[in-house]
Amino acid sequence: KLNKPHQFWETQPMPNINELDSLKPGPIQEGILAEVRQDPYNLISKFEWCNVDLRNDEQAQQVYTLLKENYVEDDDNMFRFDYSIDFLRWALLPPGQHPDWIVGVKVNQKLVGFITGIPVTLHIENQQTKVKMTEINFLCVHKKIRANRLAPVLIKEITRRVHIKNMWQAVYTAGIVVPTPISQTRYYHRSLNAKKLIEVGFSSLSARQTISRQQKLYKLPEEPKTQGLRPMKKKDVAQVTKLLNEYLKQFKLYFKYTEDEVKHWFIPRKDVISTYVVEKEQGVVTDFLSFYNLPSQVIKNPKHTHLRAAYSYYNVATKTPIVQLMYDALILAKNEGYDVFNALDIMENEKFLKELMFCPGDGQLNYYLYNWKLESNMLKPEEIGIVLV
Numbered sequence: 028k029l030n031k032p033h034q035f036w037e038t039q040p041m042p043n044i045n046e047l048d049s050l051k052p053g054p055i056q057e058g059i060l061a062e063v064r065q066d067p068y069n070l071i072s073k074f075e076w077c078n079v080d081l082r083n084d085e086q087a088q089q090v091y092t093l094l095k096e097n098y099v100e101d102d103d104n105m106f107r108f109d110y111s112i113d114f115l116r117w118a119l120l121p122p123g124q125h126p127d128w129i130v131g132v133k134v135n136q137k138l139v140g141f142i143t144g145i146p147v148t149l150h151i152e153n154q155q156t157k158v159k160m161t162e163i164n165f166l167c168v169h170k171k172i173r174a175n176r177l178a179p180v181l182i183k184e185i186t187r188r189v190h191i192k193n194m195w196q197a198v199y200t201a202g203i204v205v206p207t208p209i210s211q212t213r214y215y216h217r218s219l220n221a222k223k224l225i226e227v228g229f230s231s232l233s234a235r236q237t238i239s240r241q242q243k244l245y246k247l248p249e250e251p252k253t254q255g256l257r258p259m260k261k262k263d264v265a266q267v268t269k270l271l272n273e274y275l276k277q278f279k280l281y282f283k284y285t286e287d288e289v290k291h292w293f294i295p296r297k298d299v300i301s302t303y304v305v306e307k308e309q310g311v312v313t314d315f316l317s318f319y320n321l322p323s324q325v326i327k328n329p330k331h332t333h334l335r336a337a338y339s340y341y342n343v344a345t346k347t348p349i350v351q352l353m354y355d356a357l358i359l360a361k362n363e364g365y366d367v368f369n370a371l372d373i374m375e376n377e378k379f380l381k382e383l384m385f386c387p388g389d390g391q392l393n394y395y396l397y398n399w400k401l402e403s404n405m406l407k408p409e410e411i412g413i414v415l416v
């Protein structure tokens with residue numbers, strides 16, 4: 028019976044608890060191209076596969092609505108992610124994207140299921156080789172048709188479409204724990220608009236606290252401190268690429284970026300991605316900070332429909348102290364209208380979370396590698412050098 032917990036995941040090439048010491052590092056199952064199923068998995072009648080073209084406004088709108096109404100909520104079901112169409116195009120149309128990796132399931136032309144992959148090159152631990160694989164995201168089944176076991180079919184179908192391209196690994200994250208996380212990270216929140224966070228129920232006041240006390244506590248200067256801080260431009264791409272690739276080498280899990288990819292992921296896009304570089308000396312970029320825009324819909328609130336949240340993306344501090352650089356990130360995010368600034372405890376983030384008054388969130392974000400046994404069973408959050416949106 029497939030309803031035992033993790034019954035699906037036990038059929039997948041993921042290390043389970045008692046294999047953690049016997050499996051050798053590297054691929055768990057060898058991929059054999061000739062054995063890959065050539066036709067899509069069967070769907071229950073009236074359900075159909077489709078490749079979603081996010082460049083098409085109608086199809087993008089259908090994805091937007093499915094996610095807005097049915098995607099990830101916080102543990103208390105008070106907030107639900109509200110990814111914008113521009114954001115989805117940024118996240119899912121990077122260089123080298125495969126059209127058949129944006130997978131939808133439709134019933135009577137209505138989108139009811141979704142899962143996506145993008146091509147990445149991942150460096151894993153001390154492996155000399157980098158692994159070409161897929162980054163899986165946006166697994167979503169419409170609330171009204173859950174328990175049809177559609178999610179396992181979506182996962183198997185995109186796995187098949189990745190195998191067909193002779194790729195055998197995947198990286199993904201989730202708030203839930205299924206077999207078997209490679210790292211369990213925690214998220215933290217820094218208040219930028221204390222009054223709103225209290226009004227939407229994101230923050231609460233203890234007996235001795237007042238709204239105006241909170242506002243004073245989290246107050247920020249009008250302008251950033253770092254001299255030479257400015258929005259990133261195309262002319263910075265070469266230097267940002269070198270800074271980023273060099274910086275990421277210290278971690279056990281990181282992507283290698285081409286200049287084309289840096290252009291895609293870091294050139295500022297209004298209401299999607301903000302990147303600022305530090306250029307003190309003429310023409311020399313020494314640091315950069317970046318954060319992305321992911322609002323959450325406030326599910327039931329008389330006064331507010333959305334929580335505007337900025338999420339820390341990649342920050343490289345080589346000359347500016349990281350605490351100062353991130354303090355400027357808070358000021359910039361506040362000035363761009365955000366209510367809260369979120370960050371995971373990955374990379375060097377521990378160095379600024381406490382000092383800049385971030386508060387721990389109520390859940391965790393688990394990182395997963397599909398069909399790969401690590402040398403070390405688990406990685407510490409500070410060993411993770413990848414951010415998934």
Ligand SMILES: CN(C)Cc1n[nH]c2ccc(-c3ccc(F)cc3OCCn3ccnc3)cc12
Nearest residue numbers: 099100101106108201202214323369370415416
């Ligand atoms: C990563 N990407 C795959 C989306 C995703 N899936 N599952 C998740 C579980 C937690 C976070 C997360 C990551 C960083 C963070 F600062 C806060 C977060 O969630 C707060 C709870 N929440 C959920 C909706 N609105 C608020 C993201 C995700």
